[in-house]
Amino acid sequence: MAFLMQQMMGDKLKNFMGGGGEDSGASGGDGKETAESKGMTREEFEEYQRQLVEEKIQRDKEFASRKAERANLRVLLRDKYRLPQSAQDDATVQMAGDDIDVPEELAKMVDEDEEQEEKNDSFMAKLQNMDVDFETIKTTAQTTMTEVKQAAEEKCVLM
Template identity: 80%
Template sequence: MAFLLQHMLGDKLKNMTGGSNEGEENVDGKETAASKGMSREEFEEYQKQLIEEKITRDKEFATKKAERANLRVQLRDKYRIPQSAQDDATVQMAGDDLDVPEELAKMVEEDEEQEEMNDSFMGKLQNMDVDFDSIKAKAQSTMTEVKQAAEDKCVMM
């Protein structure tokens, strides 16, 4: 019962009597040196350390995010999927500090080399599934037919 009364009326009574919030959070909801049980210098150092840790975490998060975006860009290149402007922007913001998995880089490079080979004339010749013996036989039979037709016409004249 006392807890309930203190909870309901406690803050109002403190404000009326001029009670302070020492040892608790500031009126703005911010922590104070006294609330943490530290001296002012220790508290400032603590705050600086928190800010530095937050900056480090944010930097690592941005790097990981850019690496994932770079991975998506590489996969889109490999499988010829339309690019995403958001991924491109993320990769550009990160710069050249990104790590691409070695296996993926090798796969993309091999695919590019294979495409270059297939696009060349020799590559097209190698990929053709043509039986040159059958083509040669067909050409010879056509030539003999043409010769026969020419001889037949010449004899009749």
């Protein structure tokens, strides 16, 4: 019902209100803002537009920098945990160039972890490189225990 009323009365109400749905003077014929719509002189409006463009460029630079920092962090973490590399992250880091910085605390954490891994790796490498025959170790331990029991039985009256 409301739709029917809108169709019948809509055009008449628009004409009565004084326009075809556009704000009179608020925008130009193509819908863009004008100096008059902002209540500024032409020079003020041009300065305003220039500031908007500069702010947008600055925001885009900061966004690209933060994006590159995150990509650099992902690359470092992939290196640390030996995960496959991402071409997209590599490209993002290369596009940013030398502008990216890893936070100092994060760099310390990564360095400490690398040092700890080197220590662990060296121990694990030694352990893996040892030729250990567990059967020999087991039989040696058993014979030693039996010898200790026999010596204890000989010297101790209670046993």
